[in-house]
Amino acid sequence: MAKKRRPTMKDVAAHAGVSLSTVSYVVNDSGPVASDRRSRVLDAIRILNYTPNESARSLKRRSASTIGLILPELANQYFALVAEGIERAASDADVLVVLCVPQATGKSDDFYAQLLRSQRLDGVVYLSATGTLPSLILELSRSGAVVLVDEQMPGFELPAVVSDNRRGAREIAQHVIEAGHRQIALIGGPAPLWSADQRLAGYREALAAAGQDPDEVPFFGGDYRQRAGYEQAAKALEVAPADRPTALICANDLMAFGALEYCRASGIAVPSELSIVGFDDIPTASLVTPRLTTVRQPAHDLGFAAARLLFSLIDDEGEATPPMPFPTALMVRDSVAPPR
Amino acid sequence: MAKKRRPTMKDVAAHAGVSLSTVSYVVNDSGPVASDRRSRVLDAIRILNYTPNESARSLKRRSASTIGLILPELANQYFALVAEGIERAASDADVLVVLCVPQATGKSDDFYAQLLRSQRLDGVVYLSATGTLPSLILELSRSGAVVLVDEQMPGFELPAVVSDNRRGAREIAQHVIEAGHRQIALIGGPAPLWSADQRLAGYREALAAAGQDPDEVPFFGGDYRQRAGYEQAAKALEVAPADRPTALICANDLMAFGALEYCRASGIAVPSELSIVGFDDIPTASLVTPRLTTVRQPAHDLGFAAARLLFSLIDDEGEATPPMPFPTALMVRDSVAPPR
DNA sequence: GACTTTTACAGAACCGTTTCGACCAGCTTC
DNA sequence: GAAGCTGGTCGAAACGGTTCTGTAAAAGTC
Incomplete structure (x- = not known):
């Protein structure tokens, strides 16, 4: 059986009895065409069920109308929400989004730089992961347009969309302090991340504003994953009762969940014995018991803005001003109580 | 400033003093090339930092090495996990995955059919959403290779990767019955979905095996979303105390969460007053209180298998045998207790 | 009515690859 | 020593579009 070939512009032109260029003008609405011929072409397109070949278009136009989205994992709802925001902005601009999960697939950043150079991707949005190497991001940005989300490289002015992490963090710590806590432990995110x-x-x-010496507050390093929350909570809590913190501030919700899990496993009541807070306000945060007090990041908006920024970067040949940091919001729920 | 153009094969050929075709042979390892010339070409490639233009390649090869992933939302972890499985299979095959979230972007299925026809996408994996119209799926499958995940169209033999939903459902219902429940209510998924x-x-x-008449068991229709779980749970429970179910079987975890939420809001103790079970075993299921008894679906594996099936469909021109239904596993946790 | 200007179209070059066919040298094979 | 391979190379024709250039007819000037 003869393989059926998709119709091309040539077929349409022949069917409508016009030239190739005329068909192109009609398809792209990019040239003057008399209305009777236009409709002849339109008819031919419909009859043949013609769709322009995008590879050929990209080749000629030198643009793939496609961007990449590099993120550490999808299972973390924060990333999923950012991704949805990006998707929306992209679809508004008729741009496709390709999903890149380097950790899951074992691809290096260099692989994505190649994608950029090969013009398969016009640009990428980069959601920083644990252990992102600055050199890789730079490599990437040398190969094409890159926008960072909630990440920044001190010293290199890379375009980024961020939320006001510092202020959000300050506010939730204040909230914990105002609840009366004086013995607080911190579970932080991966050190190299902005x-x-x-x-x-x-x-x-x-902490300092409340008269505490921040250097004396117990700090435990995590990696934004649930397991780390569990493990670091264990470390933080397995101390002499007198030294035991009455509140645990986790640098994101997932780690707070891990801490919650540890508490459940070891019979520590939250919040009566221990207060726990997170950061991000992923949808699940209001589902766990107790409902988690946390800081909301506008994940969807961050994604949307990042994509927009990327587009203007692409269109204007590298010139574009990033938006102001997005405000965060303290979400007071049930996981903080005064210490006993 | 002159726009800097990326180097092309021509540049490489000139630099190495060989013909275009020789460069192509080296790049693709697709023809005999003497080793000295080969290394000259390789050197030129390195020096010029050359990367082949993928648009041109796709044009020539008639394949974009890209597939689409159509899913209702990313925030539902079940979908996110399937997506990760697909990503992994794709990256193994050096294929890109483009993200399509029709509900969030307002694109119609026809839009994706166009993508298929324009050869921007070699195929798509379709994760069915609430209210998927069969006609749209058919439209899609006429335009190119399509694989369905956990969905099937009776009457049309579309390639699909599924898990054994029926068996999983039977087992968890059995589990509930064995716990002693006789007054059970069902919250189902969206009717048209397989x-x-x-x-x-x-x-x-x-139910029938336990001697109950299934037609007399209260049934409430949902749409796999949390809100529906909440609302339908309300309906199911706001009845005369004597008629009140002692167990609620929800067709997925998200709806079970909604039911849980309702119970919390209205002071119904789970599982002592009411047992609740779900389906999917998304990561959050073991995080809520009480930890949810549910049926595990191998989401990651489903995604992986779906992508593999799609690839063989694409390569073998439509011929490929779907895998057997994937087994599910009953995850007994804390949300089921004997009725009082 | 001779002139520019505009409008609608066709023709052809080009985008950056892949790949087929031609060619040639240097071998075997009878 | 003519015929047949084979490994290495090149030129040129696609692939399916976009867009620049040219041109004939229609329309606008005076």
């Missing part, structure tokens, strides 16, 4: 750094700075500011 | 249908069938089988 967001982790900012949140830590915010916590310390609040 | 998975919803299968689960319902499984529940009814178990």
Whole structure:
């Protein structure tokens, strides 16, 4: 059986009895065409069920109308929400979004740089992961347009969309302090990450403002994953009762969940024995018991803005001003209570 | 400033002093090339930092090495996990995955059919959503390769990867019955969906086997969303105390969460007053209180298998045998207790 | 009515690859 | 020593579009 070939512009032109260029003008509405011929072409397109070949178009136009979205994992709802925001902005601009989960697939950043250079992708939105190497991001940004989300590289002015991590962190720490806590432990995010750094700075500011020496507050390093929350909570709590913190500030919700899990496993009542707070306000945060007090990040909006920024970067050849940091919001729920 | 153009094969050929075709042979390892010339070409590629233009390649090869992933939402972890499975299979095959969330972006199925026809996408994996119209899926499958996940169209033999919904449903219903429940209410998924249908069938089988008339068991229709779980739970429970069910079987975890939420809001103790079970075993299921008894679906594996099936469909021109239904597993946790 | 200007179209070049066919040298094979 | 391979190379024709250039007819000037 003869393989059926998709119709091309040539077929349409022949069917309508016009030239190739005329068909192109009609399809793209990019040239003057007399209305009778236009409708002849339109008819031919409909009859043949013609759809322009996008590879050929991209080749000619030097643009793939496609961007990449690099993120550490999808199972973390925060990333999923950012992704949805990006998807929406992209679809408004008739741009496709390709999903890149380097950790799950074992692809290196260099692989994505190649994608950029090969013009398969016009740009990428980069959601920083644990252990992102600055050199890789730079490599990436040398190969094409890149926008960072909730990440920033001190020293290199890379375009980024961020929320006010520091302020959000300060506010929730204040909230914990105002509830009366004086023995607080911190579970931080992965050290090299800007967001982790900012949140830590915010916590310390609040602590210092309350007259505590931030350097004496127990700090445990995590990686934004649930398991780390569990493990670091264990470390934080397995101390002499007198030294035991009455509140645990976690740098994101997932780690707070891990801490919650640990508490459940070891019979620690939350919030009566221990208060716990998170960061991000992922949808699940209001589902766990007790409902988690946390800081809302406008994940969807961040994604949307990041995509918009990327588009203007692509269109204007590298010129574009990032938006102001997005405000965060303290979400007071049930996981904080005064210490006993 | 002159726009800097990316180097092309021509540049490489000139630099290495060979013909275009030789460069192509080296790049693709698709023809005999003497080793000295080969290394000259390789050097030129490195020096010029050349990367082949993928649009041109796709044009010539008539394949974009890209597939689409159509799903209702990313925030539902079940979908996110399937997506990760697909991503992994795709990256193994050096294929890109583009994210399509029709509900969030307002694109119609026809839009995706266009993508298929324009050869921007070689195929798509379709995760069925509430209210998927059969006609749209058919439209899609006429335009190119399509694989369904956990969905099936009776009458049309579309390739699909599914798990054994019916058996999983039967088992969890059995579990509930064995705990001693006789007054059970069902909250089902969206009627037109195969998975919803299968689960319902499984529940009814178990009920019938236990000597109950399935037609007399209260049934409430939902749409797999949390809100529906809340609302339908309300309906199910706001009845005369004597008629009140002692167990609620929900067709997925999200709706079970909604039911849980309702119970919390209205002071019904779970599981002592009411047992609740779900379906899917999304990661959050073991995080809520009480930890949800549910049926595990191998989401990641489903995604992986779906992508593999799609690839063989694409390569073998439509011929490929779907895998057997994937087994499910009953996850007994804390949300079921004997009735009082 | 001779002139520019505009409008609608066709023709052809080009985008950056892949790949087929031609060619040639250097071998075997009878 | 003519015929047949085979490994290495190149030129040129696609692939399916976009867009620049040219041109004939229609329309607008005076």
